[in-house]
Amino acid sequence: MYNSQSTVGLQLLGAHSVHLIDYFVQPFRAGVYVLSRDGSTAHYIGRSDYDLRDRIKTSSQTQRRGRLPYTHFWYQYANNAVEAYRLECMLYHKYSPSDNDVHPASPEGTNVSCHICKK
Numbered sequence: 001m002y003n004s005q006s007t008v009g010l011q012l013l014g015a016h017s018v019h020l021i022d023y024f025v026q027p028f029r030a031g032v033y034v035l036s037r038d039g040s041t042a043h044y045i046g047r048s049d050y051d052l053r054d055r056i057k058t059s060s061q062t063q064r065r066g067r068l069p070y071t072h073f074w075y076q077y078a079n080n081a082v083e084a085y086r087l088e089c090m091l092y093h094k095y096s097p098s099d100n101d102v103h104p105a106s107p108e109g110t111n112v113s114c115h116i117c118k119k
Contacts, residue, residue: 017072
């Protein structure tokens with residue numbers, strides 16, 4: 001799924017089992033994540049502006065449209081919410097994940113638009 005040379009700025013860590021989120025991901029950090037049902041396909045892209053660990057745990061436990069549960073994740077920390085949003089947009093446009101129904105929303109309280117599609 002992931003090639004570190006393919007998109008400048010992306011340095012995802014993983015794939016890891018969703019059972020090991022607490023082991024790998026620090027709490028109270030902004031960042032982005034990818035969830036997969038097979039360990040190789042990006043099925044869902046998300047971010048957290050405040051607590052990446054909690055967000056991955058919550059998202060990985062959510063059943064989507066009656067599909068199989070997520071089994072693996074990748075993640076990357078960000079310095080702030082705007083950086084996390086930009087990374088999320090890169091991942092969203094690169095992988096077009098099947099479980100994301102809409103384009104990522106900009107961080108609350110900002111007027112940042114997607115640097116790829118300008119949404």
